Amino acid sequence: MKAILVRPKFDSATEHTFAFAEDILKQCGEAGIDVVELAEGEAVKDRVEEELKKGTDLFIFYDHGSEDALIGQDEKPVIDLNNCHWLAGKEVYTLACLSAKKLGAEIWRQKGKYWGYTEVVGFTTDALNEFKEAFNCGFCYLFLESEEHGDALDRAKETFDRLSMGLVSKGKIMAAIFMRQNKEKLVSYNAQGPEAGNGGGCLLGLLKAPVAIFRSLFSRRR
Amino acid sequence: MVGEKDLIARIKKSLIAKAEKDPSWTLFLGKEQLSATDLLKRLDKDKGLRKMVIESSFSLAIEMWNNEGRNNIESHSGTP
Numbered sequence: 001m002k003a004i005l006v007r008p009k010f011d012s013a014t015e016h017t018f019a020f021a022e023d024i025l026k027q028c029g030e031a032g033i034d035v036v037e038l039a040e041g042e043a044v045k046d047r048v049e050e051e052l053k054k055g056t057d058l059f060i061f062y063d064h065g066s067e068d069a070l071i072g073q074d075e076k077p078v079i080d081l082n083n084c085h086w087l088a089g090k091e092v093y094t095l096a097c098l099s100a101k102k103l104g105a106e107i108w109r110q111k112g113k114y115w116g117y118t119e120v121v122g123f124t125t126d127a128l129n130e131f132k133e134a135f136n137c138g139f140c141y142l143f144l145e146s147e148e149h150g151d152a153l154d155r156a157k158e159t160f161d162r163l164s165m166g167l168v169s170k171g172k173i174m175a176a177i178f179m180r181q182n183k184e185k186l187v188s189y190n191a192q193g194p195e196a197g198n199g200g201g202c203l204l205g206l207l208k209a210p211v212a213i214f215r216s217l218f219s220r221r222r
Numbered sequence: 223m224v225g226e227k228d229l230i231a232r233i234k235k236s237l238i239a240k241a242e243k244d245p246s247w248t249l250f251l252g253k254e255q256l257s258a259t260d261l262l263k264r265l266d267k268d269k270g271l272r273k274m275v276i277e278s279s280f281s282l283a284i285e286m287w288n289n290e291g292r293n294n295i296e297s298h299s300g301t302p
Contacts, residue, residue, distance in 0.1 A: 013250040173279075177274075178249070182273060
């Protein structure tokens with residue numbers, strides 16, 4: 001398997017996530033994954049596209065994101081809705097805020113598989129090891145242990161729960177809260193797409209509609 | 223009965239203590255970097271964040287009770 005790992009480092013948050021991704025590099029070595037690392041100055045759109053053109057099976061990205069982009073070293077998108085066709089049919093594993101919302105959904109529509117977060121990701125400095133384990137565990141389940149995406153997601157969420165309970169027992173409640181919040185926003189778009197994770201399909205939408213209409217009328221009257 | 227106001231008051235007390243004990247403590251929230259004091263102020267202003275912290279606190283409490291249930295089942299299971 002061929003992989004590209006992109007990890008910018010340009011602020012305090014990325015200093016930490018850059019270090020988290022070090023373990024991913026090691027795991028790639030253990031799994032026999034042939035990985036091209038694009039770190040810091042190389043984590044920019046031109047270099048990323050250059051490597052994607054050569055072909056890859058797996059694209060890994062560690063850190064900042066927005067709803068429709070993964071942000072590189074120059075604080076500009078390395079991947080967005082305009083060039084995400086490069087990831088069509090590929091595996092994508094990210095630790096990036098929000099990016100599963102639109103970008104991940106679009107890559108899934110283009111037959112890709114997307115591991116990421118639908119909201120802002122939070123972590124605290126008193127629990128860096130625990131957050132590293134949480135952010136990286138899915139990679140281990142998917143690519144070292146060859147779990148199916150659904151099973152890997154379930155196991156990852158159990159890991160987040162275990163870690164959050166461990167943090168509670170250590171008195172690190174705020175860390176536990178954000179561990180739990182990250183778990184809620186973690187998604188894996190594979191067999192099931194974004195619609196399944198966003199409150200259900202058409203039938204559920206129809207059932208919820210009268211309640212939504214009633215609420216909107218009520219709020220207008222107040 | 224303990225309500226949301228009591229919970230937020232307790233969380234704030236914890237953040238004040240954290241700011242004194244560990245001034246380097248930081249919460250990274252996307253591109254934002256918040257100290258315990260910054261977070262304290264944010265909880266007053268940001269209703270969404272406050273709601274999330276309250277809901278996650280309740281959710282953690284439920285998980286603790288679930289774990290107790292699971293642990294009890296595990297500790298009483300086994301071959302007779």
